[in-house]
């Protein structure tokens with residue numbers, strides 16, 4: 001039974017970290033005139049509202065993108081993608097990772113997006129631009145293994161589980177090894193929460209030991225509510241595109257000021 005709904009968290013500081021780095025990675029990869037394969041294992045509904053009841057209930061967007069939008073000048077790929085989505089859906093619209101990617105990819109790139117929750121799948125299909133996108137209602141990790149290596153080989157996979165099932169932390173290092181063996185040129189971008197309990201730490205250690213050349217980037221921020229367990233955000237990127245590490249360092253400095 002899935003209970004996680006990203007609408008309550010869209011635009012929070014973890015989204016800012018993940019979406020800014022995803023946008024920079026895609027911006028770099030789309031500079032070459034060659035097609036890309038783009039995947040998401042846990043896509044969500046794609047389009048959120050920063051003025052909706054869910055955002056108001058948690059206040060996470062107010063402490064997130066609405067507070068730190070100035071970190072990203074208008075020509076930053078994260079701002080460009082947000083502007084494209086705002087132009088199509090209104091100023092309070094916020095793109096989830098699928099709409100962010102759709103705004104930055106080209107018509108000759110392919111997108112394959114997995115999502116399990118039926119309502120999220122329906123909303124995602126509705127929100128996506130009419131172009132070549134495959135939305136599959138499948139387990140994301142199974143989709144990742146069954147569709148790699150893709151054609152074309154150049155590409156990026158965002159792995160963004162909700163970690164509702166605590167065994168996700170144990171399964172992911174093995175999944176990343178398998179995926180990298182199958183698709184050794186693929187950019188594999190994993191997001192994970194940094195928790196006050198440290199539940200993610202063993203997974204992050206194991207990934208760093210297996211992939212010493214990967215980009216491992218964590219930022220810390222004040223919890224959304226007193227006692228809220230998430231105190232930071234982690235991204236682990238195998239085959240990081242050029243420029244990603246510089247943007248990560250810039251974000252480290254910005255998050256440290258919060």
Ligand code: SAM
Nearest residue numbers: 006042043044096097115116117139140160162
């Ligand atoms: N990537 C999205 C973004 O940045 O906008 C947010 C995704 S949200 C953190 C995680 C999503 O995974 C939820 O929409 C949830 O319904 C979905 N989900 C949970 N278990 C799943 C599974 N086994 N396979 C695919 N999707 C799953």
